[in-house]
Structure formats: C-alpha cells, structure tokens
Amino acid sequence: MPAFINNDFVDSKNALLHISDLSIQRGYAIFDFFRTVNGKPLFMEDHLDRFYHSAEKMFLQIDKNREELIFIIRTLIEKSEITEAGIRMMLTGGYSPDGYNITQSNLVITCNPVRISSEEEFEKGIKIITYKYQRTLPHIKSIDYQMAVWLQSLLKEKKAADVLYYNQDSITEFPRSNVFIVTKKGILVTPEENILMGVTRKKILSLAPTIMPVEERNITPDELLNASEVFLTSTTKKIMPVTVIGDKVIGNQAPGDYTRKLYRAFLDAEQLS
C-alpha cells in the first residue's frame, strides 16, 4: 500500500519514524481518519477541518495547505487502487533533540483497506460496559488512547465490544465513537461537553430533526440505562445499536425503530455525499 511521509510517497512498509519523534517519546501527536465510498472520500472536508483544528490546539504546524493535502490524499487513493479505503493523516511533535519540546512536525498519511460494519452487524448490535474516565484534551483528536488500549483486557473479560466513558457529570463518549440515546419520550439526546466532535455525530445531528426532536446535553449513567434505544456513531461503524450495557438489556435487545430510521437516513446521505 502507498503512504506519504513529509514530502515523499513511499511504500507503507518503509513508513518509519526515528525513535526521537515525540509520538514515540511522549505520546504527542494528532491524527484524523476518514474513508472512501466507491473511491470517493467521505466527508473529507469535515475531517480536514478537524485535522487543522487539532494541529492548532496542540501547537503543531502543518506545512501543507489544504489543496496540497487533498492532492496527496487523492494520489494515495489512486495509487492504492482500492475503492473502500481508510485514510489516516497523522502529525507528530517531530524529532525532538531533548525528547520533550515540540519541533518540526512529521506528517504521515496512509491509505489502507478498511473494514466497515455491515448491515448484519447492525442487526445484531453490541454489548458495552461503562468506565469512569475523562480524556485529557477531549476536543483534540490526539493519539491519547492509553486508557482505551489498556481496557481491552477488561473488555475481553466482560465479553463486551466497547467501553463508554463517563465523568462526574455525564456519560461522554467511546474511545473511538460518540454515543446517542433515544428517551422513552422519543427524543434523541447526545452529550455535548468533554467529547471529541465526531463527523458521523455531526451528520446524524443534521439528519435527525426531520425524524425526531434532538437535544445536546449531559446524560447521567442512570438515564442511559433507562433509555429506550442507545447507539454509537463512528466512521467505520456508521451507526451501531447498543443492545446490552453491563448486564442490562436495552429495549428488546435489537435495533430500535428510531435507530433504524436514522441508520437508513445515514446510508442515503453517504451515497449522496
């Protein structure tokens, strides 16, 4: 597969970084990730917006303008010859002489086959658990996934597919997905604070008002457990129903009616984009 590092297209097996890079030394880097549908980037502008936003908030400079990044991305997609690809743009703190302070960033862009959740998986839904944890700089899409990776062994033990974080005020997000609930009154609710602003989340929020009322606000763990429907949203999972939380069954352990309507609306939007 093709990749791009700083100024060069390389084979991805030669995509290497020196160990002095701040991602390796101090876990300091940002990224963004989107996919192609029939070879066409999906919601790329939103992902580029967020990539530049994350870079700015982390004091990192992208030495390519938007047009240059788009050219690189399109070239990678073309070279890869895959129609359903995942594009990962990454920007690190750079090769730091003292292993601590930010220097000239390294830019890495990869293009690989990506596994998208199927309609069969949507029908099954997933079991999740909850865990008290708040990401450090939640609005930034950084590589700060230490807790997420560390929790994998707990997920295996609990036979759960994912973990939903909560803090003292609200449930917040999954490591790689946003959360939505449908209340017993048929209102779609999603947290709005201390989360990463997901691009799929944004699309759902723009599609939902024709289907149901929408609220962005805190959700207590108790309200979550008493929701009539729960689902998560992400680039690779689109909409994924949550049918079990811990040992509590949600709804009738199958995708709810509203979740189904939103899923259909999203699939349509995906084709039209």
Add this chain to the structure above:
Amino acid sequence: MPAFINNDFVDSKNALLHISDLSIQRGYAIFDFFRTVNGKPLFMEDHLDRFYHSAEKMFLQIDKNREELIFIIRTLIEKSEITEAGIRMMLTGGYSPDGYNITQSNLVITCNPVRISSEEEFEKGIKIITYKYQRTLPHIKSIDYQMAVWLQSLLKEKKAADVLYYNQDSITEFPRSNVFIVTKKGILVTPEENILMGVTRKKILSLAPTIMPVEERNITPDELLNASEVFLTSTTKKIMPVTVIGDKVIGNQAPGDYTRKLYRAFLDAEQLS
C-alpha cells in the same frame, strides 16, 4: 551513539520504528530512564524493577530476562565511551495489525550524553506553577506526557521552569519529578498517592530519617504555599529547590537548610552506590 532494538545493536540514527507501532498509533508504551556516574549505572536495579513492573501493569511482555537487559545496558555504556550517560529503556505495544490491540512489543534501549543539574543550578532554585491534572495510570512509567508537552507554552508565558500537578485531594507530582515540602515544624512531607514512585524520591526517603521526621501523605495546595522549603527530585535534577510558586516566594528564595542537608546526603549516597 549506540542503541539496541529488539535483538540488534545499531547506530542510534538507525533506531527506527514502523508507523504501525502502538506508541505512534495510540501513545501506548512504557519506558524507564537512569544515568551513569563515572561509567557506572546509578540505582539500576530500582529502575529495572520499575521497568518490569510498568510492563506487567500495561500487559506488555519483555522477552529479555534481567541478566540479558543488564548485559545489553553494559554493552551500550561501553560502546558509547561516555562516563555520564543517560540510559533509556523503552517498550512499546508493538506493530499492531489493527492499530489498536497489543502485539509483540518492540524493545528500544539508548545511551546518550545526559545533562545533569549543577550545584550552581541548585543554589539558584527554580520558579514553578501549579496545574490541576491527574495522570491516567500514575503508577506506570508510560509515555503519557501529552499534558506535560502541551503545557510547555504556558510555562514559557509564565517564565516558569516546571509545573506541579494537583488533584482534588493533594498536590501530586511534576511531569518528570516528585515533590517534597518541609513544614514550618521541620517535617519532610511528600505525597504518596496517585504519583509515580520515583527512584530519587525513594533514596531521599531512605536518607531523610537521620536528618528529620518524614511523612508520606496528601498535601493541599494551601499547605504547599505555606511550606518553609519546597523541592523536587529526579534522576537528572537530583534535588532542585523550588523558590517561587506562581507569584509566591518560598522561604527566602534560596535553598533551605533542610534541603541543603538532604542534597549533601544524596550527593554522598550517589558516590557510594
């Protein structure tokens, strides 16, 4: 300078990792760091203990036993031909096919010249600021320094040399150092919860009882500001007096008597080890 990756001694400029490594993808890695005095590793056994401990807690396997690691370290020190070196042992989540789950770790050990704080710097002391933040898995020496690197611009703005974290219960630690205070009654106090157990901290705690009473317990930010002496401890800074916190002067803005006694005791212990 020489380096070691997995099974090979290499020149450090060839110490590269593929971008699929979990340190680069997800900030998932541990490390430890110690130095040599006259070519002899200082407190190496303590650092090896902690390295194995961090690995176990992070579900990472070190495929070398202690004797093998010591052999590699001694070889690096010899090859480097430097007498005052910093040894960094690092263990990552490995080259992860899905960019998320732990696989066979990559082990990287480097040996480089290291800058140790001088007695002149001790005499001057430093200005610090405080910041509310709690590291995610504090007992593990991981590469989770996103907040620390991110705060560098604030430190420059405030003309401060370092930042002391606190949580709702206590001051805790600096990004790379432990904190001690001397109360007005002449008691040495250091936090014991939600911190990394520093090796220099441990040495100070073993040397202090012949000099003064010692307590390990929570310290409120208010108690910190009213301490008669404050200092930090780390491998490269040994003991460094804190003379200003924000805009509050500590003591008479110079190393205190107890700090000075502990510093002398530590310098002696360093030579004897």
